[in-house]
Amino acid sequence: MTLLGWLRQSALAGLGAAVALVLALTAALEGSVSDDLVAQQRQREAVLLTQAIAASLAGADAAAARERLRRWQGGSPAVASVRVVVGRELLASTVADDAAPRALRREEKPLFDLATLLRSAAETNRSEGAVRKKTLQIDEPRGAAPVVTVPLGVDGRFEGIVQARIRPQSGAAVSGGGWGLRLAVLALALVLGAALPLRPGARVDLGRVAALLALALLAIGFQQHRLAQQGASREASEQSMLAVQQRAAVLYAHSGAPALDAAAASPWDTDAYGRPLRHMSVGGRPLVHAEAAKDLPTRFLERSLWLVDALGLAVLLFFTQGFAARTAHALREHASAYAYVAPAMVGMLVLVFFPFFYGIGLSFTDTTLFNEALPLRERWIGLDNFVAILGDFNLVSRGAEGSVWNYQNFYWTLMVTVIWTISNVTVGVSVGFVLALALNTEGLRGKAVYRVLLILPWAIPNYITALVWRGMFHPQFGVINQMLQMAGFKPVAWFDGVVSAFMTGLVTNGWLSFPFMMVVILGALQSIPKDMYEAAEVEGATRWQQLRGITLPLLRPTLVPAVVLSVVWTFNMFNIIFLVSGGEPGGANEILITKAYKIAFEQYQYAYAAAYSTVIFIILLVYGYFQTRVTRATESY
């Protein structure tokens, strides 16, 4: 038996590939989650210590603060340096030769700015009665100890800030290693796979079922083992947090600050918003069960491992059910065909299909310019964007001067877009139709000249057209206002009113789009046989009757696709709105796609804009669906 034949008739390739994939993906996920956990642990320690120091300093004057800081530094090797800023003054500092208290220097302005930022965050939170803004800041310079800044306050009042550099203490709680086990699992999978024969041609047989079971056992067993390891290391890091808390409590008591209830939840062990986690007491006793203390990354890991298993299963089936062999065979058989298609296909996959699905995926997150670097699981918000877009019916806002339209609302923009599309297509079709009828007059001289001149607006790049009309609509020097004044009217501030700004777009786009309609209709008119009109005339039909009875029905097959096309074009006519009125006034004339653009590139809310675009896509899909049904109905008619 050849090697290839043996590969095909055993589960070796399938089980091997599936298990290797599961192991590799598990390792990658685990690695990223462990890194996160280590960073979290480091930050949590630093925050805890800094909060404890800040608590001990509350209400102390400069001398007392200096004394307490000295004790902290003497008692804990973790505290590298501390600075206390109140107002414009550096109240105390542990930096050697720094004669605090003194006024802040010019180059210390960032410290003052940070204090202002935290103060406003704290005040926002207090006035809103909710914790929306982060009241502490963690900076982690690459390769250096984290620097934590927390507010200093008495009874929740903001006094100043305490900034501490904390050296990481507890060892990294990484559950690394396990490479021996990985190798063993892979070897086991290969041996099992080699031992399991597959009957060629069968869909289900003993070998296939056994391979499936083997994969399930190996994958899930291995992952559970790794999760247990991770649980153990989480336990260890929680223990070390308890130790840190105990030490901080001792030092706090020692510093001379007012005593705390040792059984109460630690107010120092907080998240990034300054909210206590309530995992342990001031005295360093655990308050929650380890299971409940599971953090976000761990939960994410548990959930995504199932996805990894599903992928592994897919790979196994791909091999055992013969798809792999068939694919390999097709690739070999049609090698040159695939070689010809590959460059274009790769380009399309990377730059058309991937971006499309990436965009849809993006719409389920809250990605903006500012949080792009965060891991995906922290940005995932499910359908919130769509709820925010479609669920906001706040079309009219009531202010002091009565009710006003809310131009930022999705349904307003949708309404404008629909009106925009309908009015433009109507203008385009009717102008085009009249011109085509005129140009179709028999024996008319100079037809070719008219045609070429009338087609010009179509030939000019539309962004240029848009900018030209923007210039002609110029409120002060534009020719259109000059013409109005010649006729005795008052000049119009075109871009200041909702209706007038809409008209600028309509005129521009009408100018741009009538030639297409004219040319299409003219082509169709010329293909209508002349004898039909002659026969109608003999029968005594009037011109109007000829138009209704002959021209319009015979135009329909041409007109329907042209209108369908032009609806989609107008719906997506970005350049005209964007360049002529820019959606003025106040975004009232924005259509859906210019709105999506502005959300993305002027407000930098990428995910919200992606959701907006997805909604546009769905609207177009629905339109396309109904339009094909309607078109089919008219064709059968």
Next chain:
Amino acid sequence: MAAERKRHHLWIHLGLASFTLLSIYPVLWVLALAFSGQQSVGIIDLPADPSFFERLRAVLPWPAHVSVKNFVDVMTEQPFGRWLLNSVLVSLLTTALGVFLACTAAYAFSRFRFPGRDGGMLAFLVSQMFPGTLMLIPLFIIIVKWLGLGNTYWGLVIVYATTAIPFCVWMLKGYFDTIPIDIEESARIDGASPQTIFVRIILPLAKPAIAITALFSFMTAWNEFILASVFLEAESMYTAPVGLRFFVGGFSSQWGFFAAGSVIVSLPVVILFLYLQKYLVSGLTAGSVK
């Protein structure tokens, strides 16, 4: 009868002529600004309280002094020459890449029967329905943030070329289908390799279709504005459309430069368009008129 018909024609001429004048007015307006030698958005400078005739003069599309100063200045004093060069390079590279990708893929779709052929062609068709803005944000992230191709020719070129592929592939495939397969078979009997057949026989035969494809790719790149304005930040890398907007967008109002630049950019496109319009129209109506 003849007299009535003549009168009828007179009315039609009157209507058509006035509408034509109206419709080419913006074109004349741009030409007047381009040759005016000054930057303001008005064709002539008006006094504070203009009379009817002064206003009429301001509306007539004829500059106060005919001058080519705007054309000279926009090419020498302004970086427009550079932008034009950028546009030419991007468009040519797009054309080359797009035609290469489309020819090979279309040839395979036309001549080979292989698993995934129908799926692939359908995928090309479906991709035409993806809305531009939905693609814009991911493309921005991929090209600018991940690949770092923000201020480069290649960032635009690969996106333009792939955008043009589906249309070009369908168009070329249709043409390849009409080339008799006998020619290839006799070449094969004479011992020609598939590559030789493709390069030496098919491509020369498909010249007209390839020309149209090339033109389409070129126009796609030449007239594109949104992607270019998102991808390009450095002023020296602007393409002509982004540059033209730069003259009159925001708070700048160099209408003379804009008008001169617009004429330079549009002229080749308009000439090509008018030359090709009869093919375009027959293509558009061929499918629908039975």
